Structures are given as structure tokens and as C-alpha cells.
Amino acid sequence: MTPITSPCDLNHRSPDDSQLSKSIAQFAQLAPGIWRNHLFKDIEHLVRLAAVMAIALIAFVALRAVVVPKSFGQYGHYRGAAIAETAARPVAFAGHETCEACHTDVVEQKKQGRHVVVPCEACHGAQAKHADDPASVTPPKLDTAVVCARCHEANSAKPKAFPQVVTADHSGGLACDTCHQPHRPKIDDKADTKPATEVKK
Amino acid sequence: MDITRRRLLMLLPAAAVAWQYVQAGTPEASPNYKLTEHWWGMLIDIPKCIGCGSCVRACAEENDVPEGYFRTWIERYHVGDWKIERPEVESPNGGKQGFPPNQNAAGKNFFVPKLCNHCVESPCTQVCPVGATFVTPDGVVLVDKSYCLGCRYCVQACPYGCRFINPKTNTAEKCSLCYHRITKGLTTACCEVCPTGARQLADLKNPKDPIHEFLRTHTVQVLKPHMATGAKVFYNGMDGSVR
Numbered sequence: 001m002t003p004i005t006s007p008c009d010l011n012h013r014s015p016d017d018s019q020l021s022k023s024i025a026q027f028a029q030l031a032p033g034i035w036r037n038h039l040f041k042d043i044e045h046l047v048r049l050a051a052v053m054a055i056a057l058i059a060f061v062a063l064r065a066v067v068v069p070k071s072f073g074q075y076g077h078y079r080g081a082a083i084a085e086t087a088a089r090p091v092a093f094a095g096h097e098t099c100e101a102c103h104t105d106v107v108e109q110k111k112q113g114r115h116v117v118v119p120c121e122a123c124h125g126a127q128a129k130h131a132d133d134p135a136s137v138t139p140p141k142l143d144t145a146v147v148c149a150r151c152h153e154a155n156s157a158k159p160k161a162f163p164q165v166v167t168a169d170h171s172g173g174l175a176c177d178t179c180h181q182p183h184r185p186k187i188d189d190k191a192d193t194k195p196a197t198e199v200k201k
Numbered sequence: 202m203d204i205t206r207r208r209l210l211m212l213l214p215a216a217a218v219a220w221q222y223v224q225a226g227t228p229e230a231s232p233n234y235k236l237t238e239h240w241w242g243m244l245i246d247i248p249k250c251i252g253c254g255s256c257v258r259a260c261a262e263e264n265d266v267p268e269g270y271f272r273t274w275i276e277r278y279h280v281g282d283w284k285i286e287r288p289e290v291e292s293p294n295g296g297k298q299g300f301p302p303n304q305n306a307a308g309k310n311f312f313v314p315k316l317c318n319h320c321v322e323s324p325c326t327q328v329c330p331v332g333a334t335f336v337t338p339d340g341v342v343l344v345d346k347s348y349c350l351g352c353r354y355c356v357q358a359c360p361y362g363c364r365f366i367n368p369k370t371n372t373a374e375k376c377s378l379c380y381h382r383i384t385k386g387l388t389t390a391c392c393e394v395c396p397t398g399a400r401q402l403a404d405l406k407n408p409k410d411p412i413h414e415f416l417r418t419h420t421v422q423v424l425k426p427h428m429a430t431g432a433k434v435f436y437n438g439m440d441g442s443v444r
Contacts, residue, residue, distance in 0.1 A: 076237075078335035082345035083236070089381035092263045093390045119382050122255050122394040151253045151396055156303045157277050157310035158251045162397070 094131040096120045106183055113184035123147050144176040234384045239339040240406040241378055244415060245314055247428040249399035252277060252312035256400060258299040259378030263390035270365045271295040272376040273316035273391055280309040280442045287364040290443040304326035311361060313443055317342060317363040317376035321431030341380055360428050
């Protein structure tokens with residue numbers, strides 16, 4: 001060791017060069033022995049462990065490839081094919097545009113009254129099967145006493161502007177289509193609104 | 202036909218291509234539909250709702266919802282004078298058969314239809330441990346029932362109570378925004394049958410959708426905005442008592 005000349009030198013001092021090279025040489029001489037005698041003394045265990053881990057890794061990768069669905073991760077952390085599967089479900093309600101394509105007479109009738117905004121299947125129920133096969137699937141005749149009351153039975157929670165009646169007082173149990181034409185409900189003197197003129201073809 | 206070595210070699214690539222199709226699953230039902238061109242939501246106009254229950258019945262029929270469970274339902278609110286924090290809410294059988302006359306007609310009474318809010322930051326999809334529920338690229342929260350374990354985490358996580366466990370399949374179920382209909386260019390079953398137009402399907406990515414003009418000109422709110430779920434069901438004219 002060279003003498004320390006100033007306190008600052010303390011931080012920069014390294015072991016004497018000659019001493020360092022001597023210890024490196026010593027280690028190089030001993031190294032192969034350490035290698036052989038200590039590190040790889042139990043090399044067989046290490047090889048076995050490595051083999052087990054390699055097999056586990058291969059098994060994991062292989063199993064994952066089989067188990068994880070192909071489309072998983074296509075759009076995010078889920079099965080991408082599930083979107084198309086959900087979309088493939090058949091529809092039950094055909095939509096009023098489909099009904100209107102054939103029932104043009106009803107469209108004309110509805111245009112004359114306030115029921116123009118009421119879609120067909122609100123009263124007639126799901127009719128996609130009828131739309132697909134109009135000949136063999138025919139919708140049942142509706143009971144107006146029930147169907148009309150669903151919307152028009154008085155209830156204080158309904159908007160005040162919405163036409164409401166207490167059916168017991170209003171009709172005394174008579175079916176609504178005795179007086180009203182459901183597709184054009186307003187009663188007036190015009191000849192085309194005779195009671196119960198529900199067009200059935 | 203004998204399978205010679207040459208014929209086998211010719212058949213193998215064809216079989217490989219066929220297998221690719223088998224693995225890909227059900228083919229897209231609506232080939233013209235582009236996931237990236239839509240962003241679905243719904244508008245509910247409370248002053249128009251008459252509580253007829255058409256939407257609840259249509260939803261059950263369209264989606265085969267088991268009896269006693271609801272993907273959409275209607276609540277009737279009764280607010281007595283100033284008691285805005287103590288509304289009386291009832292929903293007999295989800296409003297499926299409509300509502301009986303009010304016991305207490307005094308005060309404020311109105312209907313609120315409810316359904317999945319198809320949140321952008323949906324709490325339900327975040328808790329799913331297996332990736333069985335997710336937000337689609339067009340903004341609909343769906344359940345992959347072939348992947349769902351039925352662990353019920355999502356049922357607890359939804360702040361709006363929109364999920365349930367289907368007793369037949371034992372998997373989570375919820376409103377799919379009639380995904381099988383909207384991808385075919387139809388509206389949802391509930392919107393289709395609403396006689397007063399109180400429910401409107403909205404495509405927020407379509408600049409021609411009337412929703413944009415409506416949102417701009419009306420007082421619109423979402424349910425539980427303090428939860429920051431990014432709900433996409435917009436309520437017009439909603440009273441402060443609605444939970």
C-alpha cells in the first residue's frame with residue numbers, strides 16, 4: 001500500500017496493481033479445481049432438474065395451444081368467436097318494416113290515426129316465423145279487451161297527455177273493437193270506420 | 202376410390218384447409234356488418250314511458266329469458282312531495298304484465314325502464330376471472346356462455362343489478378342489446394315493440410343518428426354517474442330520485 005497523501009485520495013485508491021494481478025493469477029490457477037470439485041460436483045442433479053423443467057415447459061406450451069381457443073385474444077382478453085356466435089342467434093321479432101312490405105292496407109289505415117307510431121309487433125307479438133312462412137304460420141286473433149288495456153288502462157304514473165280510460169267504467173267489459181278500429185282508433189262519422197272492421201284476409 | 206399415396210397427398214392440404222374452418226367456429230352471421238363502424242347505446246325518454254310492459258315481454262320472447270328473471274324491466278317510482286331521497290320503487294314481475302293502479306296517486310309517479318347500460322368502463326367485465334364477459338369493439342357488453350364458470354363475480358360487480366345466473370345453464374346472463382338483431386340492421390326487440398317510442402337504439406358512431414341532436418337539445422342523464430362506469434343508456438327527463 002502506498003501512503004495516503006490526502007483524505008481525498010482515500011476514495012480513489014485501489015489495491016496495489018501488483019497485488020491485484022497476483023491474486024488474479026492465483027485464482028486462475030485454482031479455478032479449474034473449484035469448478036470441478038465444487039460447482040459441478042452434483043452435476044447429475046442439475047441435469048435432471050433441467051430436464052424436468054424443460055419437459056414441464058414443453059407440456060405447458062403444448063397444453064396451452066390445445067386448450068386455449070384459437071380466437072382468444074383476437075380483440076381482447078376473451079374468445080373473439082363469441083361475438084359471431086352471439087350474432088348468429090335467430091330473430092323472433094320480424095320488425096315493422098317487414099310487416100309493412102305485405103300489409104300495405106293496414107299501413108294506409110294506420111296513417112289516418114294516432115296508432116301510426118305503434119309498431120305492429122307491439123300488439124301482434126313476435127311474428128318472424130309468420131314472415132318467413134306466411135302461408136302456414138298465421139298469427140292468432142287478438143283479444144282487444146286485453147291488448148288495448150295494456151296501454152290505455154288508467155294509471156297515475158302514465159304521462160298525463162297519454163289517452164287513458166278505466167276500462168270497467170268506459171266499456172263495461174265490452175271488447176274495445178266493438179266501437180274502435182284498432183288500426184285507426186278514433187271514432188268519427190266517416191264511413192270507413194265501421195265497428196269491428198278488422199280486415200282479415 | 203382407393204386411397205393411393207398420391208391421392209392422400211392431394212387430399213391432405215384440402216383437409217387442412219377444411220380443419221381451419223372447423224376451428225374458426227360459427228361463421229359471421231352478418232357478413233356486411235363491420236365491428237369498428239358502430240358504437241351502440243340507447244336513449245330512454247322517461248316522459249314517454251307508459252309502463253305497458255311490452256319491452257319486458259318482447260325481451261323475454263326474443264332472448265328466451267327464464268320466467269322470473271329479467272334482462273330489462275320497468276320500475277314505477279313514487280316520490281312523495283319533497284322526499285326525493287326516499288322514493289318508493291316497485292316492479293311487480295318486472296312490469297311484464299303492466300302495473301296495477303297506484304296505491305298512492307298523490308305526489309309524483311312515473312316509470313323508469315332499465316336494462317344493461319353497456320358501460321365503456323364496465324365493472325362487470327373487469328372482475329371476470331376467465332374472460333367470459335367483455336366489451337365488443339362496437340361497445341356492447343356480452344357474455345360468452347360457453348366460457349362462463351358461473352362464479353357470480355360479475356353479478357355482484359354490476360352497480361345496476363343487470364345480471365343474473367340463468368338457472369338452466371348456470372351461467373351469467375344479461376342484456377345483449379339484441380346483438381343478433383342490431384348486427385342484421387334491425388333494432389332491439391324492446392325498441393321494436395315500444396308503442397310510444399320511449400326506447401330508441403342509438404349508434405353513437407353514426408353521425409346521421411338522431412341521438413346526437415337529441416343529446417344536444419335535451420336534459421339527459423345516465424344512471425349513477427358518480428360511479429364513472431361510462432354508461433351508454435341515456436335517460437331523458439330523469440328525476441333526481443331515480444337510483
